[in-house]
Amino acid sequence: MATQRICFAQVSDVHLMPETGCRCWWMSDSPRHQLEAAVAHLNQVPDLHFVVFTGDLVDQADPQSFELFQEILAQLRVPYYLSLGNHDIDTLGREGRFNREQFIRWCQRQFPLPLAPTGYVDYSLSPLPGIRLIALDASLGQFPLPQGVLRPSQLHWLGEHLQAVPEEWLILLIHQPPFISPTHMDAVLFRKYRLRSEQAAALHTLLADHGRVVAVLSGHLHVPRVYVQDGIPYLTAPPLVGPVSALRVFELDVNPRRGILRYHWVHLPEPGPRPLWHGLVMGVRRDRWGQIPLRAKGARSLPAVAQ
Template identity: 85%
Template sequence: MATERIRFAQVSDIHLMPETGCRCWWMSESPRRQLEAAIAHLNQVPDLRFVVFTGDLVDQADPPSFQCFQEILSQLRVPYYLSLGNHDIDTLGRKGRFNRDQFVRWCQDQFPLQLAPTGYVDYSLAPLPGIRLIALDASLGRFPLPQGVLRPAQLHWLSEHLQSVPEEWLILLIHQPPFTSARQMDSVLFRKYRVLTEQALALHDILASHGRVVAVLSGHLHVPKMYVRDGIPYLTAPPLVGPISALRVFELDVNPRRGILRYHWVNLLELDPSPLWHGLVMGTRRDRWGEIPLRVKGSQSLPLPAAIR
């Protein structure tokens, strides 16, 4: 049985803004320079097939920053796909800020995007044969409210849609992490920075029913996280803007019966975070690199390799 190897990458939380814009003290002085460094690195990754950006592409939903993003990404040598972050649209209708419709039109200039009939920036496409990429819009309320939410229409659409692609391996993009582990759901630190618990659990049940999930990829926390539940890997990316400027590279080995996902992050620009930040943003070994056997519906879940237990 032939196994295909697919290499792809995830970049998150770029927060492009005018160089004169305000930024938190722990952010890069030049998010543009960070993004240029990321694209230069990705162009050197052998056999890279595509790149996904999991939200907060810009910081203030402003058109000049979106234009800057598109200009820099024109140098990337492989296709790329985008999901919406809470900093990418302004739901208040303020002049000079992107709303959802403008964000969609901007995306459609860069890759084929056909929206799901949910009223939000949800879509599904196949970047490669046998691979299904789905993006969900979990942004809520006033700009840039960090809490994530999934509406009933979105969950209903996803459940029905996955029934139409039962043999495809799924990569899900959602900016706000849909935590389903008890430890992370109970964390005070991330309580307002994730998808609401009931909706995250409903999403997990839908994905578990599909049974061919490569990964659920998020950003938003500016902290790397990784855990597996029912054979489904949940990975929250390190941020590009800092305090640790990094991206993740994935290597996926799949055939119709089984899959293996390997991952590691790449630290682009060496920074020296203070002791207060260091333990938080660096994550643990399992957050930074590892190997995960993927569950296939109807088969027993394989044990995790000892290296990442």
């Protein structure tokens, strides 16, 4: 069986804002500088195929920051794809903030956006043969409520769509982490900052039935985490804006039956002093690099590889 090698990167929680914008004390002094540094680094990654951004592209849902994001990303040498974060839209109709329709139109200027018929920013596309990229909109839209939600229409569409692409390996983007079990300590600590438990369980069931999942990629927590449940890797990204500034690079070796997903952080230079909880967010070894065996449904499991 021929093995396909793919390299891609995840960037999350950029939080671009006007230079006069109000920043939290733990944020970078210049989100723009951090995004420019990320693009410069990504342009040097050998054989990079594409980049995904898992939400909170901007901080205040303002058009000026979205335009700046697009201007900076024009320098990126590979395709990129976007998912929606809770800071990216405001559905209350307040002047000077993007709603969903504006966000969709803005995305369509940058990459093909085959929207799902759900009424939300859900889409599916194939960036490379055999690879399926799906983004789900879990934002409540009342700026910037943190908890995520998936509606019945979204889960129904996803279930039907996965049946139509049974042979493709799936990368799922969703800003709010879909923690699977409330027994996870993080599910308790971040209960207001994750997908609702019953919807996370329903999502997990659909992915397990599909049986070919490369990774479920999220952001939102500003704390990196790696979980594997029933062979499905769930990874929350380190944030670009702080309290650490980092991105993840993935290397995927995959064939029709199994694969290996390797990942590591790229820690970018951070202007200004580090906040007190910088060390806590830096993560342990398994969060910063590692590799996860993948298998198609019905294929024999590979042994876990020591990190």
